[in-house]
Amino acid sequence: MSDSAELYQALIMARSRQPRFAGPLATFDSQGTGDNPMCGDRVQVYLRRADTGVGHVSRGCAIMSASADLMAEAVAGKSAAEIAVLSTAFEAMVTSGAQDPALGDLNALAGVSGYRSRIRCATLPWSALADALADDGEG
Amino acid sequence: MSDSAELYQALIMARSRQPRFAGPLATFDSQGTGDNPMCGDRVQVYLRRADTGVGHVSRGCAIMSASADLMAEAVAGKSAAEIAVLSTAFEAMVTSGAQDPALGDLNALAGVSGYRSRIRCATLPWSALADALADDGEG
Amino acid sequence: MSLALQTDGFDIASIRADFPILAQKIYGKDLVFLDSAASAQKPRAVIEAMTHVMQAQYANVHRGLYFLSERTSDAYEGVRDKVAAFLHAASREEIVFTRNATESINLVAHSFGRALLRPGDAIVVSEMEHHANLVPWQMLRDAHGVELRVAKITDAGEIDWDSLAACFADGRVKLLAVTHMSNVLGSYTPASRLAAFAHQHGARILLDGSQAVVHRRVDVQAIDADFYVFSGHKLYGPTGIGVLYAKRDILEAMPPFMGGGDMIGSVSFARSTWAKPPHRFEAGTPAIIETIGLGAAIDYIEAIGFPAISAHEQILTDHALKILSEIDGLRLLGAAQDRGGVVSFTLDQAHAHDIATLLDRQGIAVRAGMHCAEPLMGRLGVTSTARASFGVYTTLGEIDALAVGLRRVQQMFS
Amino acid sequence: MSLALQTDGFDIASIRADFPILAQKIYGKDLVFLDSAASAQKPRAVIEAMTHVMQAQYANVHRGLYFLSERTSDAYEGVRDKVAAFLHAASREEIVFTRNATESINLVAHSFGRALLRPGDAIVVSEMEHHANLVPWQMLRDAHGVELRVAKITDAGEIDWDSLAACFADGRVKLLAVTHMSNVLGSYTPASRLAAFAHQHGARILLDGSQAVVHRRVDVQAIDADFYVFSGHKLYGPTGIGVLYAKRDILEAMPPFMGGGDMIGSVSFARSTWAKPPHRFEAGTPAIIETIGLGAAIDYIEAIGFPAISAHEQILTDHALKILSEIDGLRLLGAAQDRGGVVSFTLDQAHAHDIATLLDRQGIAVRAGMHCAEPLMGRLGVTSTARASFGVYTTLGEIDALAVGLRRVQQMFS
Numbered sequence A, B: 001m002s003d004s005a006e007l008y009q010a011l012i013m014a015r016s017r018q019p020r021f022a023g024p025l026a027t028f029d030s031q032g033t034g035d036n037p038m039c040g041d042r043v044q045v046y047l048r049r050a051d052t053g054v055g056h057v058s059r060g061c062a063i064m065s066a067s068a069d070l071m072a073e074a075v076a077g078k079s080a081a082e083i084a085v086l087s088t089a090f091e092a093m094v095t096s097g098a099q100d101p102a103l104g105d106l107n108a109l110a111g112v113s114g115y116r117s118r119i120r121c122a123t124l125p126w127s128a129l130a131d132a133l134a135d136d137g138e139g
Numbered sequence C, D: 001m002s003l004a005l006q007t008d009g010f011d012i013a014s015i016r017a018d019f020p021i022l023a024q025k026i027y028g029k030d031l032v033f034l035d036s037a038a039s040a041q042k043p044r045a046v047i048e049a050m051t052h053v054m055q056a057q058y059a060n061v062h063r064g065l066y067f068l069s070e071r072t073s074d075a076y077e078g079v080r081d082k083v084a085a086f087l088h089a090a091s092r093e094e095i096v097f098t099r100n101a102t103e104s105i106n107l108v109a110h111s112f113g114r115a116l117l118r119p120g121d122a123i124v125v126s127e128m129e130h131h132a133n134l135v136p137w138q139m140l141r142d143a144h145g146v147e148l149r150v151a152k153i154t155d156a157g158e159i160d161w162d163s164l165a166a167c168f169a170d171g172r173v174k175l176l177a178v179t180h181m182s183n184v185l186g187s188y189t190p191a192s193r194l195a196a197f198a199h200q201h202g203a204r205i206l207l208d209g210s211q212a213v214v215h216r217r218v219d220v221q222a223i224d225a226d227f228y229v230f231s232g233h234k235l236y237g238p239t240g241i242g243v244l245y246a247k248r249d250i251l252e253a254m255p256p257f258m259g260g261g262d263m264i265g266s267v268s269f270a271r272s273t274w275a276k277p278p279h280r281f282e283a284g285t286p287a288i289i290e291t292i293g294l295g296a297a298i299d300y301i302e303a304i305g306f307p308a309i310s311a312h313e314q315i316l317t318d319h320a321l322k323i324l325s326e327i328d329g330l331r332l333l334g335a336a337q338d339r340g341g342v343v344s345f346t347l348d349q350a351h352a353h354d355i356a357t358l359l360d361r362q363g364i365a366v367r368a369g370m371h372c373a374e375p376l377m378g379r380l381g382v383t384s385t386a387r388a389s390f391g392v393y394t395t396l397g398e399i400d401a402l403a404v405g406l407r408r409v410q411q412m413f414s
């Protein structure tokens, strides 16, 4: 079990159990959803554009909900362009396992690279965020 | 090649090259066809009921055309019931390889039992004959 | 793992020795394979039968007039006899080879569905069907205008007969398509009672035997099944081979599903005629090597014998239900009276994915997710479950290892 | 058989040693296997790859979160990359796994045909199609009201371009479905020219590459093929696995063929959504072991290299045409400029069946019959032919043995 500790490290357990950004925002401009039909995981992301505030409602595993919470923290106040860069770096990091200083706390998810079928859990919130960013508020 | 001699014995070669009952009859009461879609073999059998005269038009291998010719000879003058008995005995003989005194010259085809995929060639004329016997002349 | 290797009259040590993969280490731990319901491991006899065809006997079947082709055709067609005997079918012509249970059901939906059901007819499935026994009927509904009805299950995970009767009330149901054993809840359905019910109402019955056929003797004549399907790979056989059983008169009335070589009577540009069943439904070069592998799997199972297999799996399942129910916060799903070796559960503390990943690092393979039964998840009020399932090679010790592993997972999450 | 075991730059002795079956004796004679066009023999690398999965790595794919399932999924999906590279497809998503070429064509006829062709549209096939590339279109015609047209071939066994142009004249043709190499005449068709022609006329092109893919490098992008199909078992791989290549935009527009697990987006009783291609077209547990075997077959072929394979088979074919044409009363069928390693013939004295049986007793395996191309037999004015076909392991000596055998058959029949 000790090698699982690498994946399920303290930060991930803490953030999945006591998320800081859980729940829909009181006011938001757009919304996005991430679904994994293979397992039933679903995350909904709420976006307030003014300050890039993000809230999430996660129904799924610890990896997915911790990833959603760490994402919400990481993107706060960032521009769409900055988020795109971050998202690409995040995907590279969870795939390769190589930590990236630019990713800060998100690096807690590096361990997922050793668990091929779980990478999708970590990236699902980011797809939902991309979905929210693409949503022009009229859909 | 010597063991093939058992199958392609003199009587079979002779009857396929110089059949005695080839060609449609001048007058006949019914007709039957045997088709093997896997290889394109086809035999047509013409039946005159009065004396159970049979003629055949065979398009196929040596085994099939010799079998048709020997069959025509064997059934001449026989009743439908007698033919049914003969046909069953013939099928048993070509499947088992055990010669049957009741079959006379037809025993020349016993060797076909060693060639699984050729048994159908030997029995095709008999299916055509059954077809002709079932044909009430109105079809 | 040494615990209770031996259950009564069943030499589990020698059975385990027949499966080379069970000697593997996973992350340095003994492999505890508890996912046989997804696909079973293969005994040496199956591997060797497939290797033997390819090394010493291989050629295409049916059309070759030479030695290898004749031998291979005999071996291939011999498996048809074997499967007919295995299911106790009335004749070998009632056995059609497909890729898997999924294709078998699609074949029926397409050929029987489009040719013998009419717009306005209704089909009934249950709430606990695998997608394989739901989606093909939805596709038929959308293409052909039949109606699709869903019979409820009880909280215990059994057929709800009131609901079933209500589905049949208007007399429009022409087919009942239902699982013989749930891949999530483990419930066996009362196949012959369901068949009698369908027949009384003028409907045919299709039984999805993908799970059922692995654990107990199935007799399609005793059940009076119209259609019965299963996959080779869950029955310790290779992938790429499945079976459709259907009554002869139904097969005779069905048009082909796919066109090509081996399924024709004669072909001209204008028009083609079809071969008789079962060949009508087997277009193109079949899965020759895999069919022969399936034959070896059936021989293997028959040598152990279903009485012994069923008894062994009953002991395993009873033990699993008992030991897992002792874990706080573990919820077992389904409580059917009659069940096979499949147990689904959730933990309050951890999501099924996390359970599966953490067990994996202990060498324990279980499945987590929706098990291709998404609508059933909704019915059960969950989004996914973890599932342990058992085969001939499963030991009581492995089930104990699962319980220990689950407690460790809980510790991490508490 | 020692004669010319070595052709230039091609170590035939070592290749033959890779195929265990070639050491078999048939009726006490060396096996001379000249029926590779029906199905090729399997090299040790393929047998071992399949054995390895079953012994050390096996589990169901895609949905397992544990070690074995992840490894098996990687291996399975890795073959998709391999096949994409093999055909030079633009992306791995353009590769769909099926049972065989026959299923690939049926999939297209069903999904593309019913959804994207309209009643009144026309489909063109050639006179030299295998039943697999004719019967599915007849079935589509009868079910869906499209028209089926037949482009003639010349006496040499090549596409008759005047006839093809006439078929396209009214602008209603939406699909040209044509072989890339005839399994009877050996003719290669000019694939990229045919594709350009179809595209100029607003039609899509499907190429039946069952034979073509075995002998030469195929580049679907260079050809600009819309659909390309082949079977694993003719490419030295296992049975039970085939390939459909289709351009991405076409696959995206196509509805599923079969429904079940693994091909869905989400499922509810009311309605289901489909996964993206290629998974949309792969319902149920795939032929996992066989797909991995196909990967090993592709590696094996790529290691020899198509330049060497094509050169070797060219030498064999030239030799066969020369030596057989010297036999009195032997008629060679087809005389295409561009041909692969397949030679069909008839003897004046003996029927094809008799030829095959008599050669078999000399250890020589050839095919006799209509070769699943009944309408072509009519076009050629024959009811059946004998056919010899060559693979990487075929030697010039084996072709000489065939000629000797045929003379013996003639003696018996003279």
Ligand SMILES: Cc1ncc(COP(=O)(O)O)c(C=O)c1O
Pocket: C261, C283, C284, C285, C286, D037, D038, D100, D101, D102, D103, D130, D132, D133, D179, D181, D182, D183, D208, D210, D211, D231, D372
């Ligand atoms: C040209 C051609 N097309 C299609 C097929 C059908 O292949 P399969 O039977 O593997 O589906 C064959 C082989 O029999 C063939 O030679």
Ligand SMILES: Cc1ncc(COP(=O)(O)O)c(C=O)c1O
Pocket: C037, C038, C100, C101, C102, C103, C130, C132, C133, C179, C181, C182, C183, C208, C210, C211, C231, C372, D261, D283, D284, D285, D286
């Ligand atoms: C009850 C049930 N039906 C159908 C299937 C589908 O089987 P396959 O994927 O082999 O077609 C499965 C297995 O996944 C199953 O458990």
